[in-house]
Amino acid sequence: MAKTDRKTQILTEATRLFSESGYDKVTVKQLADACGITEPALYRHYSSKEAIYDAVLDSISKRLNYDELFEQLGKTNDVEVLLKSIANHILDYFSENQDVYRLLLYSALRGHTKSKQVYQAIRGTYVRFLYTQLDRLYEMGSIINKNNEMTARCFIGMVFDCALGVTLWKGFQGKQFDPPDVIANNVPIYVRGLTS
Amino acid sequence: MAKTDRKTQILTEATRLFSESGYDKVTVKQLADACGITEPALYRHYSSKEAIYDAVLDSISKRLNYDELFEQLGKTNDVEVLLKSIANHILDYFSENQDVYRLLLYSALRGHTKSKQVYQAIRGTYVRFLYTQLDRLYEMGSIINKNNEMTARCFIGMVFDCALGVTLWKGFQGKQFDPPDVIANNVPIYVRGLTS
DNA sequence: CACAGAAGTTAACAACCACTAACATACGAT
DNA sequence: ATCGTATGTTAGTGGTTGTTAACTTCTGTG
Numbered sequence: 001m002a003k004t005d006r007k008t009q010i011l012t013e014a015t016r017l018f019s020e021s022g023y024d025k026v027t028v029k030q031l032a033d034a035c036g037i038t039e040p041a042l043y044r045h046y047s048s049k050e051a052i053y054d055a056v057l058d059s060i061s062k063r064l065n066y067d068e069l070f071e072q073l074g075k076t077n078d079v080e081v082l083l084k085s086i087a088n089h090i091l092d093y094f095s096e097n098q099d100v101y102r103l104l105l106y107s108a109l110r111g112h113t114k115s116k117q118v119y120q121a122i123r124g125t126y127v128r129f130l131y132t133q134l135d136r137l138y139e140m141g142s143i144i145n146k147n148n149e150m151t152a153r154c155f156i157g158m159v160f161d162c163a164l165g166v167t168l169w170k171g172f173q174g175k176q177f178d179p180p181d182v183i184a185n186n187v188p189i190y191v192r193g194l195t196s
Numbered sequence: 197m198a199k200t201d202r203k204t205q206i207l208t209e210a211t212r213l214f215s216e217s218g219y220d221k222v223t224v225k226q227l228a229d230a231c232g233i234t235e236p237a238l239y240r241h242y243s244s245k246e247a248i249y250d251a252v253l254d255s256i257s258k259r260l261n262y263d264e265l266f267e268q269l270g271k272t273n274d275v276e277v278l279l280k281s282i283a284n285h286i287l288d289y290f291s292e293n294q295d296v297y298r299l300l301l302y303s304a305l306r307g308h309t310k311s312k313q314v315y316q317a318i319r320g321t322y323v324r325f326l327y328t329q330l331d332r333l334y335e336m337g338s339i340i341n342k343n344n345e346m347t348a349r350c351f352i353g354m355v356f357d358c359a360l361g362v363t364l365w366k367g368f369q370g371k372q373f374d375p376p377d378v379i380a381n382n383v384p385i386y387v388r389g390l391t392s
Numbered sequence: 393c394a395c396a397g398a399a400g401t402t403a404a405c406a407a408c409c410a411c412t413a414a415c416a417t418a419c420g421a422t
Numbered sequence: 423a424t425c426g427t428a429t430g431t432t433a434g435t436g437g438t439t440g441t442t443a444a445c446t447t448c449t450g451t452g
Contacts, residue, residue, distance in 0.1 A: 022305060105301065108365075146381060147381045158353055182346050224409075
């Protein structure tokens, strides 16, 4: 196996394992086993366990592609379209990358500065985009006067929490709702509450 | 020091330490040091590290007092009062017990079944109360027809996320908002969106 | 073919961790 | 006064973990 392939494989397995069990509970042996090699072989590719962890976080922050969404939505004048698209984008992303959110939250709770930064980079990007758009819609007279940064942060928070519900609380929240249904139910409340 | 006092002290220190660093990163020695005793002395009071952890979770689930809130709000017909009171109750609780939310989330991510249950017990209680009240307000004609369980879960999710922002993301979310301000900004959006 | 370097192995090390055995002391009840 | 119990200590054990040293195997290149 070529060096690059092995490195990628280690990254993939590490992402999966770390997000499943958290950094501390994953042993280097586990990771090596998952890759089908021995522990010392891992150290040919990464200098330490922490280095693998850093690489995982780096790859995560590069995995998100907002450009498409932002270009698509940059010109809409419909609050409902705006909110629904952002919500769906977040939920799609996290359902396609179920491991990511868990891993980020876990790391952030662990106090890992880098993962806090990554988490906030992802989240902050959504928030900034949304409140910029809300500012624009307000100037157009489409929505009422609010602190749009607060509004945006809360809305994104609600959607993130919903995403967490899907991945983390599976089987622990009583009835299991489909995220799209939740969006369909709740975004209109926001829209009604915001439009003038 | 009497046995009960020491046991309580261990519980207090354990709650603090576990929520700061997570179960895995806290060593028994750290905990013993924090209590001013040696490791074996700890084992006079708790049979294992895991037993201490269980005790911490038990004490947390007993620390919440909803009765006051629920009795107080059980008869209000004002959606805004209802939502604001619930939101403030959650935020007050978590700002008074900053360690609790961190610990619960941390444990839940770690996959600890009991902590998932505790987290969901706390959260679920708020959700059930809110959607019962929303059902009542709907029957009274005060609010529009919605899936009130979804609405409640999303609202509670938004507030929980807000509480997390205060404790976990301090210094990582750019501008720091006061939770009461956030409530004052966002609850009215929900109210406008829900009232008929 | 020779060989350099990449990638893998076995064996082991030092540090750490949860936990325990064995012993010491304070103290209330009888 | 004495005994039992609660609570503490010192010293140490077995197991795990991240990491490394030393050695082997594979492979592409001049």
